[in-house]
Amino acid sequence: MAETEDIAAVQADIAFWLIGPARLSLSPGDIVTGLIDRLAAAGVPLLRVRIGQRVANPMTSAWGVIWTRGKGAERYTVPRSMLATPSYRGSPFEWINETRQSFRSRLERLEEGRDHIVLLEQAAAGGTDYLVLPIEYGDGSVQGGSFTTDRPGGFSERDLALIEGLAPAIAAALEPAAMRHSMASLLEVYLGTGPADRIGKGAFRRGETTEIEAAVLVTDLRDFTGLSERLPPGDLLDSLGSYFEVVVDAVRSEGGDVLKFIGDGVLSVFSAEEHDREEACMRAARSIIRAFGQPAVSEKPFVAAVHVGSVVYGNIGSLDRLDFTVVGPTVNYLSRLETAAKLLDKKAVCSKEVASVLPPGMIRDLGRHTLKGFADPQAVFEIRAVDR
Structure with a gap:
């Protein structure tokens, strides 16, 4: 009971920050960095976080932020052609887009040829556990947020409950920035x-x-x-x-x-x-x-x-x-x-x-x-x- 109350209290504090100050004043990179800092303070050790934003654009499939411990947050874009490659097909991100359900995989006992290349890459970077979270926007689209830890034994049940419970607040914080980016990128494609x-x-x-x-x-x-x-x-x-x-x-x-x-x-x-x-x-x-x-x-x-x-x-x-x-x-x-x-x-x-x-x-x-x-x-x- 005490642990449940602890998770709820931490979630409430982080969600209040995401929906309020973060949504109103911060860039996507700063939102992701601030989220990671608050999760770390709550005892969730993260090695890498990637939050992608799908866009309605004939050239670009998605853009987003990748945070890596020691490097900080960086923006990235995904060309639309990537959707036809093995890097996306069968990946955890394709899974959450189609099912709207979370995906989790332990990374200690993977096999090349059996497990997806995305999982192999996370393991090679030192990851022990991998969670991909569906983040749903108001227009019905599903975005993807992946969380990798290098803690021996992987994420605890408390870690998973804390992260998954924040999905609506993460969506609320990032959706306005995603919509502005989508509009700007689409205008640029057609108008210059x-x-x-x-x-x-x-x-x-x-x-x-x-x-x-x-x-x-x-x-x-x-x-x-x-x-x-x-x-x-x-x-x-x-x-x-x-x-x-x-x-x-x-x-x-x-x-x-x-x-x-x-x-x-x-x-x-x-x-x-x-x-x-x-x-x-x-x-x-x-x-x-x-x-x-x-x-x-x-x-x-x-x-x-x-x-x-x-x-x-x-x-x-x-x-x-x-x-x-x-x-x-x-x-x-x-x-x-x-x-x-x-x-x-x-x-x-x-x-x-x-x-x-x-x-x-x-x-x-x-x-x-x-x-x-x-x-x-x-x-x-x-x-x-x-x-x-």
């Missing part, structure tokens, strides 16, 4: 880092735009119409996917934001608000050079164009459907440049405004050419470094 950050901070009303100075980049596959006629739908999507990956990685590596995919086109922006105009143009040009340097480009040739100037940046659309994008004369002119690149059979071109701030060896004057919508011929420059 910059727009996602702006919308996350409240810039989500129609017409909530700002005029900024930026270098704008557009890329477009050559002969996409012919490609779509030659390839089956599945192969076409694979081809588009690998091309998009090359461009997106290149843009992000230079601090740009990919705003949208338009058919086979990619529209990206390099803000000159945080950097000056010259640096924005250089980052856009370097992203092109990086993209054209990838092996996949030879199989999926594309063209690129860069212009710099003022753009209207923000939410544009109807009453019930918004798009975060850039519009204005700068973007219109960029479209004309991209068409010129195809007509001139050049990999990458830029406007005279961009050419004026790039190193002379990076560009070549292609002369003046007629662009749709402009009465006078316009100067077009080739970005030559893409051939190096």
Whole structure:
């Protein structure tokens, strides 16, 4: 009876901290660290704790916090592809997701080939007992919290009762942070880092735009119409996917934001608000050079164009459907440049405004050419470094 009262009192103290101060003011890492400190003070010796958070994201399956004695807490992410690997299939985490029940395994007498690799890894690290706890959120999803001890003989019945009884409070403390992270990561996947950050901070009303100075980049596959006629739908999507990956990685590596995919086109922006105009143009040009340097480009040739100037940046659309994008004369002119690149059979071109701030060896004057919508011929420059 006394031990039951002791467990209830300790649980109440830790739960009050989790639901109150921890939930309101601490990061996920600090919440996990504080929980471990309180469990240790209650006599539960922990070697490692991992609390994962599943997310609705096409790229990422989960993120979470891993605490290890002597190292502290670290954030981690799990790619969605991990769900198809032996590391997840048949694992304790798959078990608790499917059954919503706790999983416990002693770690002293494991056998390779019989016991799951997760258990073998815990034993190799010095663990003697392993508990995985289902942590249920308000939306019905199940998160996983694993607790490893290195105490000889493993967890006591008191340890197990104490940890398992804290599951609702752990969920209450971590769910708000998990929901914020899920929303932010999903926005970033579809909108890019910059727009996602702006919308996350409240810039989500129609017409909530700002005029900024930026270098704008557009890329477009050559002969996409012919490609779509030659390839089956599945192969076409694979081809588009690998091309998009090359461009997106290149843009992000230079601090740009990919705003949208338009058919086979990619529209990206390099803000000159945080950097000056010259640096924005250089980052856009370097992203092109990086993209054209990838092996996949030879199989999926594309063209690129860069212009710099003022753009209207923000939410544009109807009453019930918004798009975060850039519009204005700068973007219109960029479209004309991209068409010129195809007509001139050049990999990458830029406007005279961009050419004026790039190193002379990076560009070549292609002369003046007629662009749709402009009465006078316009100067077009080739970005030559893409051939190096």
